[in-house]
Structure formats: structure tokens, C-alpha cells
Amino acid sequence: MAWPELSLGCPGCGLQKIRAIYSFEGAPVHSVLLMPSREAAVNYPRGDVKLGFCEGCGFIWNLSYDPALQEYSKSCEETQAFSGYYNAFARSLASSLIERHGLKGKHILEIGCGKGEFLALLCEMGGNTGIGFDPAFSEGRFERRDGLTFISDFYSEKYSGLRADFIVCKMTLEHIDMTGRFIAGIRKSLGDQSATVFFQVPDVTRVIRELAFWDIYYEHCSYFSPGSLSRLFRAHGFDIVDLRRDYGGQYLLLEAKPMQGAPSPFLDIEETPAELDEAVTFFSESVVQKISLWRHKLREFSKSGYRTVVWGSGSKGVAFLSTLGITDEIRYVVDINPFRKGTFMAGTGHEIVAPDFVAEYRPDAVILMNPVYKGEVEENLKRLRVQAQVLTV
Known part of the structure; x- marks a missing residue:
């Protein structure tokens, strides 16, 4: 190319x-x-x-990413908090961070806080105070609590004077193009503080090994492996305290502190650029075939008269349908988030419906965009008395 x-x-x-x-x-x-x-x-x-x-x-x-095309606003509906599986993960993660870092009676700053649910959890469970930044934050989504402040803005250098005992940045770094500059700015804002930073990002090694083209979309301009994420933070003055995978191997969870002296040894989870290069080569050579296989399968379903729905109207669903060029083969996309009901999928225009609609529509096949929710979806189908083949991507 x-x-x-x-x-x-x-x-x-x-x-x-x-x-x-x-x-x-x-x-x-x-x-x-x-x-x-x-x-x-x-x-x-x-x-x-x-x-x-x-x-x-x-x-x-x-x-080719152009940040000027992005429109982060209160019209964003990105929350996963309507899933019991996700909420259990978030609560377990909050509890772990509180215990590991003594977050009790502390002040926490979150960059890219979304609707504020995770920051609220950290503050509620640990008796902490917090301040969250996100242009997509919406007032009124949950009851305001004392000690919690939300600013509907991007975190930037103008806020670097704010002090915190712990900095959180979940599912945000992948939306930032100038990653080196961003991490350097956070390190500069900490000065001589010993505050810990916690970052959560998608793991690109899973994406490339599974040929998961549905996990590649425009908003995600930056993609990290354990090795590249660690190298980014070390290059800008951080020492890696912990790095692990979670959420069915989909997320990387990194904890780091300002570096003092020599950096700690590399972690076992970190791969070298050469090792990642092998996986990237496999992805480049094989992903087109994976796209063709899914396109063929959905068109065969349609020819056979199958009613097929996609379950999950977020970014994975949009990328899946847009990349495949799917239109009439599928009519509806299901989502448990009530705020998404009655809206439409960017790019393809598929209507988003609530789970209860499935009882009326009676699909033959359900394409589940995230396998971690398979148990939840199957329970929903059982409750609705719908017998459909569940296919996970």
C-alpha cells in the first residue's frame, strides 16, 4: 500500500x-x-x-484520522451500564482499585468519564471525592452526590493545575491521536506528586489475532498492545506498576506511577515489536477473507428467508455492518440501552429496537457483537420465548 x-x-x-x-x-x-x-x-x-x-x-x-470530524457531545450514548455483566465488572474493578491503592478518603480525577458511573462508584465505595471530565457528560442521568463534580469539557492543559491522589482514564486513550503528547502532558501535570494513574484500553492483540474487523472504527484512532502501551508510558516518565487483561481478554488495564530512578523490569505480558509484527502480518493477509466469509454468510441467510438481527448497536455493530456493506439482509439491531431505542445505526441506517421487540419479530438468527454478553442475551431470549440461533462474532 x-x-x-x-x-x-x-x-x-x-x-x-x-x-x-x-x-x-x-x-x-x-x-x-x-x-x-x-x-x-x-x-x-x-x-x-x-x-x-x-x-x-x-x-x-x-x-487518516482527522479530529476535526469528531462530534463528542451530549448526543453520545456510549454507556454500557445497562448490562448486569458490565456492572459486575465495573464494581469488581472499583473494589480492586480501592483496595490496591488505598483509595479511601482520597480525591480522584477521571479523564473521559462518560456518564460518570465509574467515578461515582469509586467515590461511593471508598468515601472519596472526585472530578470528572467529558464533553458527553449529561446532567440528570443519576442522582448528584456531595463531593462529585463533572465538567462537560475535554481534559486539557488548562486543567493541569488540578491535584488528585488517583487519576483514572478508561476507554479514552484510544480516541486520542497524539498519544505521546497526551501522556507527556499528564506526567508534566503530576510534577513531583506520587499519584497513581489507571488506564483501560482495548487490547489490539486480540483484534488482530481474531481478525476482529468490527473492532476497528473511526473514533478509535489509536490501538495498543501490552508492549506498545508500556513503551508509551515509560517513554514519557512513568513506571508500570501493573498491566493485565480483563473483560474476556478484551481490555488492557494499566497502573503506573511517575518514574523515580531506573524503571522496573519488563512484565511478562509485554511483547516485543517483532513479536507483534508477526501477528500484524497475519492480520493483513487474512482479514479480507474473514470479511468475505461474514458477508457471504449473511447474504445466504437472507436468500434462505432467515430473519436475522444484530444484538449490540454500539461501535462494534456499526463497524460490522458498515464494513460488510449490509443493508436489506438485516432489518433491525437490538440494544438493551433504552436511550438508543428508536434511533438508527450510523452509516447503514438500521433501526435500533429494544429486546422485547424480538418477541414480536421472531428472528431465526441473532448475531451477538460481544461474546461476553452471551449469557445475558440467551437469558433474554429465553424470557421472551424466542428460539433463535445465537452466533457470536
Whole structure:
């Protein structure tokens, strides 16, 4: 692939050792904005995805990403908090962080707090105070509590004077293009403080090994492996305290502190750029076949008269349908989030319906966009007395 962007430096380490690994033209530039009509959804702006791989540090990112196209606002509906499985994970994670880092009576700052649920959990369970930043924060989604402040804005250098005992940044770093600059800014804001930072991001090694093209979309301009994430933080003055996988192997959870002296040894979970290179090569050579197989399967379902629904209207669902170019083969997308009911999928315009609609529609097949929710979905289908084949991506 001969892209002029390949001459640019890596935003993680600055090296110019970049290789093209995947491209998709015409991706919706947002996946979680509420689209009020099919027309608005189909005509929503699109951008290109051109993934580059840095052979120096292992970082993967969208070379064509344009932050000016992004529209983070109160129309974003990204929360996973309507899932019991997710809530159990969030509560367990909050409890673990509180115990591991003594977060009792402390002040916590969260960058990219979404609707504020996780920050509220940390404060409620540990008796902490907190301040959260997110342009998509919506007032009134849960009862306000003393000691909690939310600012509907991006966290930036103008807020660097705020002090905190613990900094949280969940599912946000992958939305930031200039990752090195961002992490350097956080390290600078800490100064001589010993505050711990906690980051949660998707694990790109799972994406490339599973050929999970539905996990590649425009908002996610940055993709991390355990090794590339660790190298990013060490390069900008952090020492890695802990790094692990969770949520069915989908997330990387990193804890780090400002570096003092020599860095600690590499962790077993960290791979080298050369090791990641092998997986990236496999992905580049095989992902087109995976896309073709899914496209063929859905078209065969349609020809056979199967009623098929997608379960999960978030970014995975949008990327799945958009990449495959699926239109009439599927009519509906199901989601448990009541705020998404009656809206439409960006790019393809599929209508989003609540789970109870499935009892009326009686699908033959359900394509589940996230296998961790299989138990929940099967319980829903059982409750609705719907016997459908459940396929996980």
C-alpha cells in the first residue's frame, strides 16, 4: 500500500518506520451518536481508516484520522451500564482499585468519564471525592452526590493545575491521536506528586489475532498492545506498576506511577515489536477473507428467508455492518440501552429496537457483537420465548 501518510512519524515514539496494514474507506466518523432518523444516519459524515504499524514501538493508529470530524457531545450514548455483566465488572474493578491503592478518603480525577458511573462508584465505595471530565457528560442521568463534580469539557492543559491522589482514564486513550503528547502532558501535570494513574484500553492483540474487523472504527484512532502501551508510558516518565487483561481478554488495564530512578523490569505480558509484527502480518493477509466469509454468510441467510438481527448497536455493530456493506439482509439491531431505542445505526441506517421487540419479530438468527454478553442475551431470549440461533462474532 503506497500511502503518503507513511512518511509521517509515529505519534507514540516519533520514529518513521511505518507499514500499512489495513484500510477501509467510508467509515462513519461516529458510532455512538444518537441518530434521530434513517436519513440522518445514512448521510452522516464518513472518513477513511488507514491503519499504520510502527515497527519501532508496535503502536497502531489511523493515519487518516482527522479530529476535526469528531462530534463528542451530549448526543453520545456510549454507556454500557445497562448490562448486569458490565456492572459486575465495573464494581469488581472499583473494589480492586480501592483496595490496591488505598483509595479511601482520597480525591480522584477521571479523564473521559462518560456518564460518570465509574467515578461515582469509586467515590461511593471508598468515601472519596472526585472530578470528572467529558464533553458527553449529561446532567440528570443519576442522582448528584456531595463531593462529585463533572465538567462537560475535554481534559486539557488548562486543567493541569488540578491535584488528585488517583487519576483514572478508561476507554479514552484510544480516541486520542497524539498519544505521546497526551501522556507527556499528564506526567508534566503530576510534577513531583506520587499519584497513581489507571488506564483501560482495548487490547489490539486480540483484534488482530481474531481478525476482529468490527473492532476497528473511526473514533478509535489509536490501538495498543501490552508492549506498545508500556513503551508509551515509560517513554514519557512513568513506571508500570501493573498491566493485565480483563473483560474476556478484551481490555488492557494499566497502573503506573511517575518514574523515580531506573524503571522496573519488563512484565511478562509485554511483547516485543517483532513479536507483534508477526501477528500484524497475519492480520493483513487474512482479514479480507474473514470479511468475505461474514458477508457471504449473511447474504445466504437472507436468500434462505432467515430473519436475522444484530444484538449490540454500539461501535462494534456499526463497524460490522458498515464494513460488510449490509443493508436489506438485516432489518433491525437490538440494544438493551433504552436511550438508543428508536434511533438508527450510523452509516447503514438500521433501526435500533429494544429486546422485547424480538418477541414480536421472531428472528431465526441473532448475531451477538460481544461474546461476553452471551449469557445475558440467551437469558433474554429465553424470557421472551424466542428460539433463535445465537452466533457470536
